[in-house]
Amino acid sequence: MTITPQLLFGQLLVGLINGSFYAMMSLGVAVIFGLLRIGNFVHGAQYMLGAFGAWFLLQLPTLFPGLGLPSLGYWWALAIVPLAVGAIGALTERFFIRKVYDLEHAYGLLLTIGLTMVLEGIFNARFGAAGMQYEVPALLKGGVNLGFMFLPVYRLWVIVAALVVCFGTWFLIERTKLGSYLRAATENPDIVRSFGINVPRLLMLTYGFGVGLAGLAGVMAAPIYQVSPQMGQNMVIVVFAVVVIGGMGSILGAVVSGLALGVIEGLTKVFYPQAASTAIFLIMAVVLIWRPAGLFGKDTAVHSGAEVVTARSESILENGRLWFVVLAAIGAAVPFFVYPVFAMKVLCLALFASAYNLIFGYVGLLAFGHAAFYGASAYVAAYAAAQWGLPPELSILSGIAVATALGALFGWLAIRRQGLYFAMITMALAQIVYFYILQAPWTHGEDGIQGVPRGKLFGLIDLNDTMAMYFFVLVVFLAGFAFVYRVVHSPFGQVLKSIRENEPRAISLGYSADRFKLIAFTLSAMLAGLAGGTNAIVFQIASLADVHFSTSADVLLMTLVGGVGTLLGPVVGAVIVATLQKELAFLGGWVLVIQGAIFILFVLFVRKGVVGAIEDFLSRRAVRRRNAEASAASPARAAKPGT
Amino acid sequence: MGGEGEDYIVEATGLSKQFMGFLAVQNVDLRVRRNSIHALIGPNGAGKTTTFNLLTKFLAPTTGTIRFNGEDITALEPAQVARKGMVRSFQISAVFPRMTVADNVRIALQRKLGTAYHFWRSARSLRVLDQRVEELLAAVGLSDDRDRHASELPYGRKRALELATTLALEPEMLLLDEPTSGLGHEDVDRMAELIGSVARQRTVLMVEHNLSVVARLADTITVLARGQVLCEGDYATVSEDPRVIDAYIGGVDA
Ligand SMILES: Nc1ncnc2c1ncn2[C@@H]1O[C@H](COP(=O)(O)OP(=O)(O)OP(=O)(O)O)[C@@H](O)[C@H]1O
Ligand SMILES: [Mg+2]
Numbered sequence: 001m002t003i004t005p006q007l008l009f010g011q012l013l014v015g016l017i018n019g020s021f022y023a024m025m026s027l028g029v030a031v032i033f034g035l036l037r038i039g040n041f042v043h044g045a046q047y048m049l050g051a052f053g054a055w056f057l058l059q060l061p062t063l064f065p066g067l068g069l070p071s072l073g074y075w076w077a078l079a080i081v082p083l084a085v086g087a088i089g090a091l092t093e094r095f096f097i098r099k100v101y102d103l104e105h106a107y108g109l110l111l112t113i114g115l116t117m118v119l120e121g122i123f124n125a126r127f128g129a130a131g132m133q134y135e136v137p138a139l140l141k142g143g144v145n146l147g148f149m150f151l152p153v154y155r156l157w158v159i160v161a162a163l164v165v166c167f168g169t170w171f172l173i174e175r176t177k178l179g180s181y182l183r184a185a186t187e188n189p190d191i192v193r194s195f196g197i198n199v200p201r202l203l204m205l206t207y208g209f210g211v212g213l214a215g216l217a218g219v220m221a222a223p224i225y226q227v228s229p230q231m232g233q234n235m236v237i238v239v240f241a242v243v244v245i246g247g248m249g250s251i252l253g254a255v256v257s258g259l260a261l262g263v264i265e266g267l268t269k270v271f272y273p274q275a276a277s278t279a280i281f282l283i284m285a286v287v288l289i290w291r292p293a294g295l296f297g298k299d300t301a302v303h304s305g306a307e308v309v310t311a312r313s314e315s316i317l318e319n320g321r322l323w324f325v326v327l328a329a330i331g332a333a334v335p336f337f338v339y340p341v342f343a344m345k346v347l348c349l350a351l352f353a354s355a356y357n358l359i360f361g362y363v364g365l366l367a368f369g370h371a372a373f374y375g376a377s378a379y380v381a382a383y384a385a386a387q388w389g390l391p392p393e394l395s396i397l398s399g400i401a402v403a404t405a406l407g408a409l410f411g412w413l414a415i416r417r418q419g420l421y422f423a424m425i426t427m428a429l430a431q432i433v434y435f436y437i438l439q440a441p442w443t444h445g446e447d448g449i450q451g452v453p454r455g456k457l458f459g460l461i462d463l464n465d466t467m468a469m470y471f472f473v474l475v476v477f478l479a480g481f482a483f484v485y486r487v488v489h490s491p492f493g494q495v496l497k498s499i500r501e502n503e504p505r506a507i508s509l510g511y512s513a514d515r516f517k518l519i520a521f522t523l524s525a526m527l528a529g530l531a532g533g534t535n536a537i538v539f540q541i542a543s544l545a546d547v548h549f550s551t552s553a554d555v556l557l558m559t560l561v562g563g564v565g566t567l568l569g570p571v572v573g574a575v576i577v578a579t580l581q582k583e584l585a586f587l588g589g590w591v592l593v594i595q596g597a598i599f600i601l602f603v604l605f606v607r608k609g610v611v612g613a614i615e616d617f618l619s620r621r622a623v624r625r626r627n628a629e630a631s632a633a634s635p636a637r638a639a640k641p642g643t
Numbered sequence: 644m645g646g647e648g649e650d651y652i653v654e655a656t657g658l659s660k661q662f663m664g665f666l667a668v669q670n671v672d673l674r675v676r677r678n679s680i681h682a683l684i685g686p687n688g689a690g691k692t693t694t695f696n697l698l699t700k701f702l703a704p705t706t707g708t709i710r711f712n713g714e715d716i717t718a719l720e721p722a723q724v725a726r727k728g729m730v731r732s733f734q735i736s737a738v739f740p741r742m743t744v745a746d747n748v749r750i751a752l753q754r755k756l757g758t759a760y761h762f763w764r765s766a767r768s769l770r771v772l773d774q775r776v777e778e779l780l781a782a783v784g785l786s787d788d789r790d791r792h793a794s795e796l797p798y799g800r801k802r803a804l805e806l807a808t809t810l811a812l813e814p815e816m817l818l819l820d821e822p823t824s825g826l827g828h829e830d831v832d833r834m835a836e837l838i839g840s841v842a843r844q845r846t847v848l849m850v851e852h853n854l855s856v857v858a859r860l861a862d863t864i865t866v867l868a869r870g871q872v873l874c875e876g877d878y879a880t881v882s883e884d885p886r887v888i889d890a891y892i893g894g895v896d897a
Contacts, residue, residue, distance in 0.1 A: 486762070487762045487763075489765065489766045490762045490763065490764050490765065490766055491760075491761050491766060492758075492762035494749075494769065497742065498739050501741060502737055502739050504737065507701075508701075508733070509751050510722050512722040512723070513722070516759075523762065
């Protein structure tokens, strides 16, 4: 390929444009994280809202015929939409985000993921996935001929406007009185409150401001990119990666890294186009090795794991042997009552969720890229079976091998950071796998690997027989279930538990906490690989959906709904979510909205999940019974409550 | 090295720690004699806990070197330092709250079995430790609480449990950060007695605000103020040093 100046400067310009958007978006994410400690995953959807807002204003007469509304153009949109989106943001803070400030960071992220699903789901169901065009405003049409290239005026405007906005925000927060209140409010709300400042309102306005920035970016993006419900999806993950690279504590860091990374991404398109969509994620991996705190970051404090664990180990619900037998019995009976193909789907998902629970529930690490292990294994198993003609057991083993290796690598990178960062890093690393599989020749892009033969298990059992296939999957599931139980209740599991309970103390006893976490993460990836590989053989296909971000969100949803950190939670959650998806399929795109709403409901009201709630009920009853027995045994004491 | 024929288990030289421009510990030299009880005292914010964090590598020193048993441990990870035999406690009681009292101690004992990474083995394999668990719990008077969750214990008992957990590792050297703070009168006495008996075969470095405990236990006292060593010596020497009295009064004012 020859690199002409036109190509070089053209891509540089595209890079600068993208970088301007990354900078504006990262700025909002950094402000919201820095001041509210919320990982605002819904930022991408709020950006989409901004673009749609601009489009709505233009379409007012068509959308509301008969009201005689005028069509409002770009400049109106630029003024109105950021305010409107910011106001929606402020309301979101008031009714949702505020409820999770005092909880683990994980819940803030989960909540905003639920909100994202609802928002994107609504727009998707209402307007479809196809993008809409938005005209460049008349004033900014045309371009300047620089001699070596043609510079469209609109793009120049975007770059300049973004720089002004970013600098203004930085100035506001770092150099003004209001900014110093804001910073103080997050560090020590009580003191600021004693100055007579309404802290909740301050935080609400801050969130609204950050979201307004996303809305503004959306309006500015409308004439450049397609206006579509998904436009924020990959954007937000890129922005998270940018923030990890820049160092989360730093506003300037977010802006500078956003711009620089946009340019680097543009240059990658010139010199090595295959890597363009993953360049930022790869840079993030390098930065993590070299400077774990990020380029501008200073926050290296050690946090312990997420406080999300619910199980009481002596509960009957945690009795692995009992439930292994019960599940085996139910599993053996199910195909005679339920459509076996659906049952196999549920078993694969339940195994996947159990694998995920190992890291999220039992180690307390909010991993957010398990689709990478599940999907990579699915593709490798499918390829091994279809192209190399390997028998199913060896195909699945090949998949597991790749998932395990990826797990070890990603874990090694991600464990350098804790809490929310861990989630963002695993998310970004999983995108590398997604884009790789999207582009690699052997995976057949959008089509996936189809027509995978089920083959003969150990050369003997023909898996094309549905019952044989079903019982194979059942055995795989039970083995995985037993494995998770064994890991949790092993000497290793005991140390993991102590690390989750009090990491510094476990370290002071001589346990290298990170190594234990890494092993647990790798085991979790391995089991996710088992689930993905098996799924590919059962359904005879490996598709992009398997590696897509939404699969990581699904498994998280299942674990959350069932009960994080409980033995049965992932299984129950898989049954519930899969059943809902099947029964509500007639709703089409609205299923996503319902899933998002369930996410939100569980984060706000049923954090312990279904199994956790049952467990709570049982343990309360046990306590009541014990008290009753105690008072029956010593009536004299019961009669005198004072003693 | 070992000075004039003295046997030092820990020798830290030129230790400093800077937090974003603020020097919490400056150029501290600290030598702890083997099998002695060494107290580190000083007003609030003097840098005592920071010194502990540096010695056990929970914080990386900005400058300085640390030797333990003659070996340079400045570059080690905190867990490695613990495995060398220098084990610390924390200023705020550090137990594993949702594990039983017995499990708290067992988790420490477990390390010596060498099966900490064995994820394929049943946790029942840890029952061989039960007898040792009982002994340790008896030593600190927690036998009756063995099956309770650590979080249910009153504060004084949590500190006792913490000590039992630390002792389970049979460390050559213990670093105790304010082991008697927050305890009632009797508990303070009990704890002081425990520490005294423990120290017969090991070295103890302790941060302690209760000066009667210090007077009773410590062989050597180092006084720290504003991150620097003010003076060092036995109780009589230190308590008469006018700089020490100054530092404490200054510390109260601040
Ligand atoms: N991680 C940290 N970041 C910034 N400053 C710190 C940090 N840890 C300690 N400091 C500061 O260093 C100084 C020394 O703290 P340190 O905890 O070592 O004191 P101390 O002697 O243990 O006091 P106390 O008797 O109150 O426990 C204090 O001013 C403290 O605010
Ligand atoms: Mg202290």
